[in-house]
Amino acid sequence: MDFDFTPEEQAFADKVDKWLVDNHDPVVMDPTRENFTQLADTPERRAFMKKLAAQRWLGMSWPKEYGGQEIEGVYEYILNEALAKHSAPQIGKGVGIIGKTLIRHGSDFLKKEFLPKILNAEVEFAVGYSEPQAGSDAANMQLKADKVEGGWNLNGQKIWTTSAHFADWYWVGARTDQDASKHTGLSLFLIPMKDKGLEVVSLPTIGKDTTNQVFFNDVFVPDEYMVGTPGMGFQYISEALDLERFTMFTLSPSTERARLLIEWAKEAKRDDRQIKDDPNVRRLIARIVTDQAVAKGLSVRFVCAARKGGKPPTIQSSQYKLFATALSQRVCKDALDIQGAAGQIREGQDEGPIRGRFEGAYRATVVETIGGGSSEIQKNIIARRHLGLPKNF
Amino acid sequence: MNLDFSEEQQMITDMARAMFEEHSDMDAVRKLEDDPKGYSDGLWKQMAESGLLGLTIPAEHGGGGQSLLEAALVYEELGRALASVPHFVSAIMSGGMLTEAGNDAQKGAWLPKIATGEAILTPAWLEPDRGYGPVGVQLAAKADGDGFVLNGTKQHVYFASSADRLIVLARTDAGIDLFLVDPKAGGVEMRQILSQSADAQYRVTFSNVKVSADDRISAAGSGWATFETAMYDGIVLLAAQAVGGANKALDITADYCKIRTQFDKPLGAFQALAHYLADASTRIDGGRVLVHEAAWSRANGRSIRRLAPMAKLFCCETYADATRMCEQLWGGVGFTLEYDVQLYFRRSKQLQLSWWDTPYLEELVAVDVLDS
Numbered sequence A: 001m002d003f004d005f006t007p008e009e010q011a012f013a014d015k016v017d018k019w020l021v022d023n024h025d026p027v028v029m030d031p032t033r034e035n036f037t038q039l040a041d042t043p044e045r046r047a048f049m050k051k052l053a054a055q056r057w058l059g060m061s062w063p064k065e066y067g068g069q070e071i072e073g074v075y076e077y078i079l080n081e082a083l084a085k086h087s088a089p090q091i092g093k094g095v096g097i098i099g100k101t102l103i104r105h106g107s108d109f110l111k112k113e114f115l116p117k118i119l120n121a122e123v124e125f126a127v128g129y130s131e132p133q134a135g136s137d138a139a140n141m142q143l144k145a146d147k148v149e150g151g152w153n154l155n156g157q158k159i160w161t162t163s164a165h166f167a168d169w170y171w172v173g174a175r176t177d178q179d180a181s182k183h184t185g186l187s188l189f190l191i192p193m194k195d196k197g198l199e200v201v202s203l204p205t206i207g208k209d210t211t212n213q214v215f216f217n218d219v220f221v222p223d224e225y226m227v228g229t230p231g232m233g234f235q236y237i238s239e240a241l242d243l244e245r246f247t248m249f250t251l252s253p254s255t256e257r258a259r260l261l262i263e264w265a266k267e268a269k270r271d272d273r274q275i276k277d278d279p280n281v282r283r284l285i286a287r288i289v290t291d292q293a294v295a296k297g298l299s300v301r302f303v304c305a306a307r308k309g310g311k312p313p314t315i316q317s318s319q320y321k322l323f324a325t326a327l328s329q330r331v332c333k334d335a336l337d338i339q340g341a342a343g344q345i346r347e348g349q350d351e352g353p354i355r356g357r358f359e360g361a362y363r364a365t366v367v368e369t370i371g372g373g374s375s376e377i378q379k380n381i382i383a384r385r386h387l388g389l390p391k392n393f
Numbered sequence B: 001m002n003l004d005f006s007e008e009q010q011m012i013t014d015m016a017r018a019m020f021e022e023h024s025d026m027d028a029v030r031k032l033e034d035d036p037k038g039y040s041d042g043l044w045k046q047m048a049e050s051g052l053l054g055l056t057i058p059a060e061h062g063g064g065g066q067s068l069l070e071a072a073l074v075y076e077e078l079g080r081a082l083a084s085v086p087h088f089v090s091a092i093m094s095g096g097m098l099t100e101a102g103n104d105a106q107k108g109a110w111l112p113k114i115a116t117g118e119a120i121l122t123p124a125w126l127e128p129d130r131g132y133g134p135v136g137v138q139l140a141a142k143a144d145g146d147g148f149v150l151n152g153t154k155q156h157v158y159f160a161s162s163a164d165r166l167i168v169l170a171r172t173d174a175g176i177d178l179f180l181v182d183p184k185a186g187g188v189e190m191r192q193i194l195s196q197s198a199d200a201q202y203r204v205t206f207s208n209v210k211v212s213a214d215d216r217i218s219a220a221g222s223g224w225a226t227f228e229t230a231m232y233d234g235i236v237l238l239a240a241q242a243v244g245g246a247n248k249a250l251d252i253t254a255d256y257c258k259i260r261t262q263f264d265k266p267l268g269a270f271q272a273l274a275h276y277l278a279d280a281s282t283r284i285d286g287g288r289v290l291v292h293e294a295a296w297s298r299a300n301g302r303s304i305r306r307l308a309p310m311a312k313l314f315c316c317e318t319y320a321d322a323t324r325m326c327e328q329l330w331g332g333v334g335f336t337l338e339y340d341v342q343l344y345f346r347r348s349k350q351l352q353l354s355w356w357d358t359p360y361l362e363e364l365v366a367v368d369v370l371d372s
């Protein structure tokens, strides 16, 4: 047992940390602001991703034949946590989800076309699984793909496609076999986002991000742009979701928020008395740091299990996501309770404590227990696959 | 980073589990409820022979010299089995205090015997209507000639009736001191107090009890620091015990939910129940990593001023919450004495309230986070 990084891992963590300090960019890295996706389509962010690519830090765990370094996923974990700690953008869907799935299941053609671009941060993806009737019930996708000469013709609708308004390629699940069962009739496609048959309609959210609805009107996709075997889409998506749950929900943003809260609470006063001396504040903060330590344990547990290779460790990933995202929300709620009336001042204004960071976070973190498989879906997974409870839900 | 056990650590776990399964099955646990002695000679002897009693006692004093991490593995198993033994009070708390601060004579006299189980020592710490911190220690030790005279009352003194020595926390002119007191000495009286978990604990009164200056552990006024150091290690092990108990209660409850049917379905097919279990399993697994991190940190010479109270706070609360939930899932039978789940339920709350409770632990964490 060893809770420390190995000397090599520690050296890498130090290197990344130093690099992020040296390459500090106030536009993409602002500690008073939630960082994960809201800067997604800016030129500054794209430039930052190119710099990360130039360090060869994208796709480190990929096999060497595809441009990776075949090193353990723990290095990607270290990178992701460091990025979050410095309020920098996350490495994103390309390397963690789409690249890894293409490496496992994609044709040579797709690998050649996409993998180098992903490694060089030249391509932005949007992920289209969800539909109005297929959220948690992802296998229920109805977007219809009809076989035509040389490819497929897609008609129907997606919803909740984040980044559809600026992405280059669309990673989409569609129903290719109307007669097969829910889980066996789906296939995965890659579609250029600028296809004239796609219509993107923005959906503003209570967080700062916009997400989108996407309508498909006779979108033709050539056969070469189907991923893997027809009918296997749901299996690929499930694997990709296991990866996403972890890659997209790093703990550091929440750790960083807790750190900011503690720093603020140590100094702040109300009625000329130090806020930190209020027994209720002391209690809330003791609980926040305790639960953060538990969440860290669950994430380390996932990383260590993932290191053994094979499929991503589902139980550990579900437990981590379930616990950490609920905590992330609770930290924001507790922070606003501690800040009182000033807590409501909208993010970005100087009058708000920590420039309203917790006001913004309070709204933004609501989606964490929903997206990427809701808490209830994680509980179903744990109940069935870990505790062996009957398959009735 | 690597959370795997070494082969040796795995062996300790397996050995402890097998031993407790054999010598502390639920019949044995039930037989010891409210028993004045509170442990069985059979298990005690087995633990001595296998080296578990002296596991953490330094090798030069006849122990195994193992770290808190190995001890945590044993305590998780002890928690699963609800094994009742004076190991915590004797080897961990008393052994810990003597190792930390005892003089050569005290170490030589007691540590080897603790390691073999020949002697049992237990701390006499808490007092009626007083708290967990240093102010709670008010039992008076007045200097008298070249010794001291003790007057006062202690409560929650575990296994006092079997003890060869009590380590009494007392207030002297210098502050708090620790005294090795023979429970058979004149003026010591003890009475068993029945507790929620039906363990063997005593109220001990001291009326003009004489102790010699040689029986003070370490320098005048150093008692609380010595006690606290042992406690920080101790609470990590109690957290491990809580993880073991909670996990076992969850296991038996999940199994019950697979076989008990209502409304033509197994209980586990009702999502309302399955989600309770999924939440509890997540907290238990998370608590276990925290315990390991605390124990590992201690074993590697790091401070555990924050990790240790966090571990006990989180794991004991998880144990109490999880077993209350389990009671709910067993329905009416869980409320009867006949079923085992209540054994875990009662002990979990007792563990949470003992050896620093939730508010005290929260404050320890808050001091470390906010005041440093």
Ligand SMILES: Cc1cc2nc3c(=O)[nH]c(=O)nc-3n(C[C@H](O)[C@H](O)[C@H](O)COP(=O)(O)OP(=O)(O)OC[C@H]3O[C@@H](n4cnc5c(N)ncnc54)[C@H](O)[C@@H]3O)c2cc1C
Binding pocket: A126, A127, A128, A129, A130, A132, A134, A135, A136, A137, A159, A160, A161, A162, A163, A205, A209, A211, A367, A370, A371, A372, A373, A374, A375, A376, A377, A380, A393
């Ligand atoms: C801002 C945002 C960005 C997103 N980005 C993307 C994206 O880029 N690409 C993409 O494909 N999707 C995206 N999503 C969609 C996201 O994955 C879904 O919202 C999520 O899976 C939940 O689906 P739903 O919204 O249809 O809710 P529903 O499935 O309708 O769920 C509603 C409630 O019912 C519960 N529930 C549902 N089924 C069960 C069950 N079997 N047992 C118990 N409870 C259940 C849920 O837990 C939830 O509490 C995004 C969503 C949001 C809000």
Ligand SMILES: Cc1cc2nc3c(=O)[nH]c(=O)nc-3n(C[C@H](O)[C@H](O)[C@H](O)COP(=O)(O)OP(=O)(O)OC[C@H]3O[C@@H](n4cnc5c(N)ncnc54)[C@H](O)[C@@H]3O)c2cc1C
Binding pocket: B260, B262, B263, B267, B270, B272, B273, B328, B329, B330, B331, B332, B333, B335
């Ligand atoms: C002290 C005591 C006194 C009692 N006195 C009387 C009495 O005088 N007369 C009398 O007739 N009865 C009496 N009862 C019985 C009592 O009404 C039952 O214990 C109670 O109805 C629960 O039934 P059960 O014990 O069979 O649990 P179960 O029905 O097996 O339930 C076990 C668990 O499963 C849950 N569960 C069951 N079905 C569902 C479902 N569909 N959805 C979700 N969760 C579900 C329950 O909520 C519970 O958490 C007494 C019980 C006790 C403990």
